[in-house]
Amino acid sequence: MHVDGKSYWENTTSAPLPRREYTTRSDYNVTMRGNRHEITDYGWVHDQDNLKIIRKEGQEDQILAAEKGYNTYKRVDDSRCAAAAQWWKDNNDKWSTVRSKWDEVYNRNTDLHLHEKVDNKVLFKHLFDEEIKTKDQIDPIIESFIISNPK
Structure with missing residues (x-):
């Protein structure tokens, strides 16, 4: 406001x-x-x-x-945030892909239930893996956390 x-x-x-x-x-x-x-x-x-x-x-x-x-x-001088700004520049595309996947999931307009862990790891640990970068890698990870038939 x-x-x-x-x-x-x-x-x-x-x-x-x-x-x-x-x-x-x-x-x-x-x-x-x-x-x-x-x-x-x-x-x-x-x-x-x-x-x-x-x-x-x-x-x-x-x-x-x-x-x-x-x-x-x-607020501090931007130079003190250079490492974070560079990280975001390097990883922006990946997180745009993550957000797009969640948009698709939310647009299903149904109740959403998630597993707490998959392969003994919480979701953010999967997504913050530096080897995970592409839509073909990200989408299945997010889908693996979605419980399709919650009881």
């Missing part, structure tokens, strides 16, 4: 626990995440208002705790 001279994006949605939490906590099972990203003259701000919720079927949500997060990010 662009309002009163400010450019920002806001969203509030429920989400699973972050990894730092689900590996150590069992006293709540849902996070209601409120995020606001605002572009500033020096970079951007990520402002968070999160609720830790106990959610049980057939019962009203119970708020266990509220959490505030506030991070600022300052």
Whole structure:
């Protein structure tokens, strides 16, 4: 949005626990995440208002705790990002192919269920393999994660 001279994006949605939490906590099972990203003259701000919720079927949500997060990010000189810019230049075509495949999958307009792992690896580990570059390699990997007849 662009309002009163400010450019920002806001969203509030429920989400699973972050990894730092689900590996150590069992006293709540849902996070209601409120995020606001605002572009500033020096970079951007990520402002968070999160609720830790106990959610049980057939019962009203119970708020266990509220959490505030506030991070600022300052723009640095482009020269400090040269390695990342070069990586993107070298890999842009590959990730365009990945995005196109996901567009095709989403356009099937059906429920989507994915395997957590294939060949004992999560999807991103397959896709970040430097040997995987072409549509003929990428499409079957993504398809292998799609569960065709979920129960």
